[in-house]
Amino acid sequence: MAEIKQEPMSKKKLEYVRRERTKEMRQQVVSFGLMIFFTFIAFGMVAMDIDASFVIPVVIGLAFVQVILQFFYFMHMKDKGHEFAKLFMMTGMFFALSFIVTFIYIVWIGSPI
Amino acid sequence: MASTAKKQGVGSVLWDYLTTVDHKKIAILYLIAGGFFFVLGGIEAMLIRIQLAVPNNDFLSAGLFNEVITMHGTTMIFLAAMPLLFAFMNATVPLQIGARDVAFPFLNALGVWLFIFGGIFLNLSWFLGGAPDAGWTSYASLSIASAGHGIDFYALGLQITGAGTLISGINFVTTIINMRAPGMTYMRMPLMTWTTLVASVLIVFAFPPLTIGIFLLMFDRMFGSSFFLVETGGNTIIWEHLFWIFGHPEVYILILPAFGIFSEIFSTFSRKRLFGYSAMVFATVLIGFFGFMVWAHHMFTVGLGPTANAIFAVATMAIAVPTGIKIFNWVATVWGGSIEFTTPMLYALAFIPSFTMGGVTGVMQAAAPADYQYHDSYFIVAHFHYVIVGGVVFGLLAGLHYYWPLMFGNMLSEKLGKITFVLFVIGFHTTFLIQHFLGLWGMPRRVFTYLDGQGYNTANIVSSIGALLMAIAVIILVINIIMTLAKNQRVGRDPWGDGRTLEWSLPLPVPYYNFAQTPLVRGLDAYWIEKKANNGKMMPAESLEDFHMPNNSFIPFVLSFGLFVAAFGALYFASGKEWAIDAVADLPQHPWALWVLILGLAITFGSMITRSLKDDLGYYVTKEEVLRDLEEEEQRREN
Ligand code: HEM
Ligand SMILES: [Cu+2]
Numbered sequence: 001m002a003e004i005k006q007e008p009m010s011k012k013k014l015e016y017v018r019r020e021r022t023k024e025m026r027q028q029v030v031s032f033g034l035m036i037f038f039t040f041i042a043f044g045m046v047a048m049d050i051d052a053s054f055v056i057p058v059v060i061g062l063a064f065v066q067v068i069l070q071f072f073y074f075m076h077m078k079d080k081g082h083e084f085a086k087l088f089m090m091t092g093m094f095f096a097l098s099f100i101v102t103f104i105y106i107v108w109i110g111s112p113i
Numbered sequence: 114m115a116s117t118a119k120k121q122g123v124g125s126v127l128w129d130y131l132t133t134v135d136h137k138k139i140a141i142l143y144l145i146a147g148g149f150f151f152v153l154g155g156i157e158a159m160l161i162r163i164q165l166a167v168p169n170n171d172f173l174s175a176g177l178f179n180e181v182i183t184m185h186g187t188t189m190i191f192l193a194a195m196p197l198l199f200a201f202m203n204a205t206v207p208l209q210i211g212a213r214d215v216a217f218p219f220l221n222a223l224g225v226w227l228f229i230f231g232g233i234f235l236n237l238s239w240f241l242g243g244a245p246d247a248g249w250t251s252y253a254s255l256s257i258a259s260a261g262h263g264i265d266f267y268a269l270g271l272q273i274t275g276a277g278t279l280i281s282g283i284n285f286v287t288t289i290i291n292m293r294a295p296g297m298t299y300m301r302m303p304l305m306t307w308t309t310l311v312a313s314v315l316i317v318f319a320f321p322p323l324t325i326g327i328f329l330l331m332f333d334r335m336f337g338s339s340f341f342l343v344e345t346g347g348n349t350i351i352w353e354h355l356f357w358i359f360g361h362p363e364v365y366i367l368i369l370p371a372f373g374i375f376s377e378i379f380s381t382f383s384r385k386r387l388f389g390y391s392a393m394v395f396a397t398v399l400i401g402f403f404g405f406m407v408w409a410h411h412m413f414t415v416g417l418g419p420t421a422n423a424i425f426a427v428a429t430m431a432i433a434v435p436t437g438i439k440i441f442n443w444v445a446t447v448w449g450g451s452i453e454f455t456t457p458m459l460y461a462l463a464f465i466p467s468f469t470m471g472g473v474t475g476v477m478q479a480a481a482p483a484d485y486q487y488h489d490s491y492f493i494v495a496h497f498h499y500v501i502v503g504g505v506v507f508g509l510l511a512g513l514h515y516y517w518p519l520m521f522g523n524m525l526s527e528k529l530g531k532i533t534f535v536l537f538v539i540g541f542h543t544t545f546l547i548q549h550f551l552g553l554w555g556m557p558r559r560v561f562t563y564l565d566g567q568g569y570n571t572a573n574i575v576s577s578i579g580a581l582l583m584a585i586a587v588i589i590l591v592i593n594i595i596m597t598l599a600k601n602q603r604v605g606r607d608p609w610g611d612g613r614t615l616e617w618s619l620p621l622p623v624p625y626y627n628f629a630q631t632p633l634v635r636g637l638d639a640y641w642i643e644k645k646a647n648n649g650k651m652m653p654a655e656s657l658e659d660f661h662m663p664n665n666s667f668i669p670f671v672l673s674f675g676l677f678v679a680a681f682g683a684l685y686f687a688s689g690k691e692w693a694i695d696a697v698a699d700l701p702q703h704p705w706a707l708w709v710l711i712l713g714l715a716i717t718f719g720s721m722i723t724r725s726l727k728d729d730l731g732y733y734v735t736k737e738e739v740l741r742d743l744e745e746e747e748q749r750r751e752n
Contacts, residue, residue, distance in 0.1 A: 084290055088314075088317070091318070092318060095318060095405050098405075098406070099322075099354075099358060102354075102409070102421075103351075103354065105421070106409075106417045106418065106421050
């Protein structure tokens with residue numbers, strides 16, 4: 001079984017790649033930390049029996065921020081050269097949204113339209 | 114491992130196929146397994162037609178009839194049509210784009226084994242207490258009430274094959290986006306590649322809703338939840354939505370690759386460039402997109418309300434426009450071409466009127482008020498068989514003849530092929546044309562018999578005779594295949610003589626690494642261009658060097674086998690438990706079920722861990738070996 005053959009990188013390039021990777025790593029850890037923190041807040045608010053009319057919008061808001069973080073920092077929405085991945089995610093969101101809207105209108109909200 | 118295969122023992126051939134990650138061999142696995150299930154589904158179809166041939170028949174009991182129609186539909190859609198399309202996609206797409214394999218060869222193997230194990234699991238239901246009987250749509254109101262484990266076989270079997278399909282879809286999207294040879298821009302991709310891309314995208318978006326739907330059904334039936342149990346606040350309509358959000362794109366997943374096969378055949382055997390190439394691409398993408406906006410046309414009679422029905426009716430009719438664009442472009446491709454009536458071309462020509470008839474009845478059904486009349490009648494059966502058989506199955510038969518030399522290095526007999534064609538087409542129209550009228554006269558679908566004196570007798574016997582003709586046609590096809598393999602008369606490069614796309618530029622049998630040098634693509638119909646400009650030799654895009662290939666692996670087989678074992682555990686888990694639904698609450702308890710479930714999952718996760726931790730770097734094909742192969746090929750050509 002042969003080893004993968006690779007061109008050795010120039011020193012400058014190596015440094016650049018290292019720097020980029022560290023940056024990427026830091027961003028991921030930070031957004032991951034934030035997401036865990038948001039989850040704690042959400043659970044905490046429910047556990048503390050705070051008024052539902054306050055909790056529901058706040059939890060939905062936090063969820064929204066989490067989705068954004070997820071898309072941008074973990075699913076490459078922020079990166080260049082991922083046009084196809086972006087197109088796919090946008091299409092997926094569009095489909096999902098239209099399914100949810102129809103479900104709400106013709107399955108769950110009372111009488112048929 | 115030279116391309117002129119040494120004599121191998123049966124054992125080593127078997128091991129080779131069990132571990133292969135080569136897209137060409139995976140194509141053959143799909144073809145064998147899909148062909149087997151196609152014959153199985155065909156036998157079930159014959160049973161249905163025998164039962165319905167005469168009034169008041171008791172050849173099949175009512176319960177057995179329900180099982181047979183359910184298994185017929187499920188087998189044909191999930192285990193025959195889709196895998197057979199995957200066979201041709203695997204056999205052609207990497208070659209058409211000038212790649213040495215798909216993007217994820219390991220996942221490709223995983224996809225085929227998941228499909229095979231899921232299919233076997235589903236069919237074991239026949240021997241283990243009865244097959245599913247709620248229709249291929251398995252509406253929750255029926256499936257929750259269905260006694261015994263039949264529906265559990267449906268849910269678990271489809272979950273396993275569905276995972277395989279999803280994996281293969283992702284694989285093809287990645288392959289086509291990332292692995293094209295230099296010069297192969299999007300607008301130079303052959304239509305087979307384009308339709309595979311769009312169908313794979315549809316798989317990626319359509320299978321998750323099905324997976325979710327089936328998971329909810331599994332939880333209800335096996336683990337005591339109540340998503341669809343109306344008594345405890347559930348809602349069975351949700352299943353219908355989830356199923357059809359998947360189900361309508363599914364019919365396009367089936368028909369688009371067939372469109373691709375036909376497009377290749379039309380331009381090859383008319384010796385013309387495909388007419389309106391860019392319009393064809395545009396129509397393909399548009400069909401794919403609209404395909405997601407129309408699912409509720411299967412639910413007009415559910416009572417969504419007039420506004421909702423109207424919206425879905427109009428959206429559905431809109432799809433007829435891009436489909437019409439395609440039909441006209443095919444006709445214009447044939448128009449004025451120098452036509453060669455080979456077997457694949459005959460299927461392609463018969464496809465145009467047949468499929469168009471299915472499309473016209475589709476638009477009729479799309480008119481929601483009219484659909485109240487057609488719904489659940491034989492009219493619907495006639496409609497979807499006109500599109501599925503007249504479109505997809507004709508496409509598969511055409512593709513089988515057309516791509517056979519590419520896959521096996523010899524040609525199916527044209528004479529027997531044409532006999533099959535004539536019998537099949539006559540049989541097809543005899544069977545299904547009259548079913549339109551049966552439907553309009555009021556014969557319901559999915560009912561196991563009918564009374565004498567309602568005027569259904571003649572039409573039903575005609576329909577059954579047609580089915581017999583199709584069965585004879587398939588038997589002749591099988592004889593053709595066996596004779597061709599036994600004779601094994603080898604053919605060389607470009608066996609049809611008019612190949613236009615890259616796959617025909619390769620020597621036959623295709624070397625396991627496909628291309629000695631990645632070709633340079635200079636336009637649409639890359640091989641045709643080089644035939645005109647360069648004596649039929651592709652220009653290389655790279656110098657001849659060592660290149661990298663993946664190792665074979667047994668892990669995909671074991672991983673899929675693990676899920677197969679786990680499925681038995683899940684299946685018997687709820688038997689006889691007090692929290693279980695009525696359908697299985699009275700069955701004997703199986704205390705071992707949980708352990709089988711755990712064992713199966715352990716095998717699967719164990720394989721995943723092995724795959725993750727064991728470095729598998731593949732190997733290099735050396736320049737010397739490739740040069741030797743090229744020389745051999747040169748000599749063969751001189752003789
Ligand atoms: C040409 C465009 C098409 C249109 C406008 C169309 C329209 C429809 C409509 C409105 C129904 C629902 C009828 C009812 O349940 O009352 C239906 C059913 C069906 N169609 Fe199509 N269709 C088209 C193409 C296809 C294709 C290409 C396939 C398969 C390859 C297909 C397969 C089916 C199946 C399997 C059903 C039966 C579903 C069931 O009730 O079990 N259709 N079609
Ligand atoms: Cu549909």
